[in-house]
Amino acid sequence: MHKAFVVAINTKTDSHQIPSQSWVVLQSERQRSTMGVYTFTNEIHSPVSASRIFNAITLDPDTIVKKIVPSGIKNIDVIQGNGGPGTIKLINFLEGKPFKYVKHRVDALDKEKMTYAYTVFEGDALIGRIESISHEFKISSRPDGGSTGIQVSTYRTKPGAENKEEEITSGESKDSCVFKAVEDYLLAHPDA
Template structure:
């Protein structure tokens, strides 16, 4: 088994508390609104949404994947950090044991925020992740973050 790690940083004009609430705490409801067709539904299978909870995310028809299951590893509402693992689903492509994401949203000097994420891909056997796969994942994650930012800028009273 190998572990491939990459980090990403995205900035926004939205303050950390508002971005965390929209992106993390209410993301299951907001993402389908901001990126129509990306997610068909999110089902809480186990738990209350906090650490140890398991969610099943079913993707929309245009997605290359059908579903994934996320396990919430950590949720710190006061420090705006969140960690979860993809533990099941066709996005693991039978080549990954799991993918773990750690997200931390911090204040930026201009009153907005900086979202730092760390992703770890735990591979099966000697499978290697190609640079273009990592680049594609970063682009999708950044696009999702920017879609939520655009929604919040267009709806300043939301959250």
């Protein structure tokens, strides 16, 4: 079953122009299969160039994310690999946060095509009922110098686990907020 819904809108648009300091999720779609797999697809337009967004989200996320969410992330450690496919990162959250840590594995990284994929496979953010969360990003340039990002997230639940869709969708909205925070940081720091 497909349902289209808008995750967030924080802009005024006129025709195809999106002013600076704006962020629009133009399309968001969710699908739930009977096998305990939830898939979310978000298309986001940004005034920030594709290369800057891609680099911030994929090549330098440890530095950028700690700057934009200083009250949430304690540290991000590479425990295996060099940043490319197969790399495993441990993200520790500050005390008092709902979760202590997550581990994620980089599944794919293509700098030329500006695609990136990773899977969260361990940690209390999986709430004991989710086996893994896979994210795939594709960033492309727009004629006005901005970018379009497409994110597909797949939540695979554990067999027999009772899942509350609102818990799963809350994780998806947090991902959209991180994208917005990265965009805001890049707009405020043109040399970053």
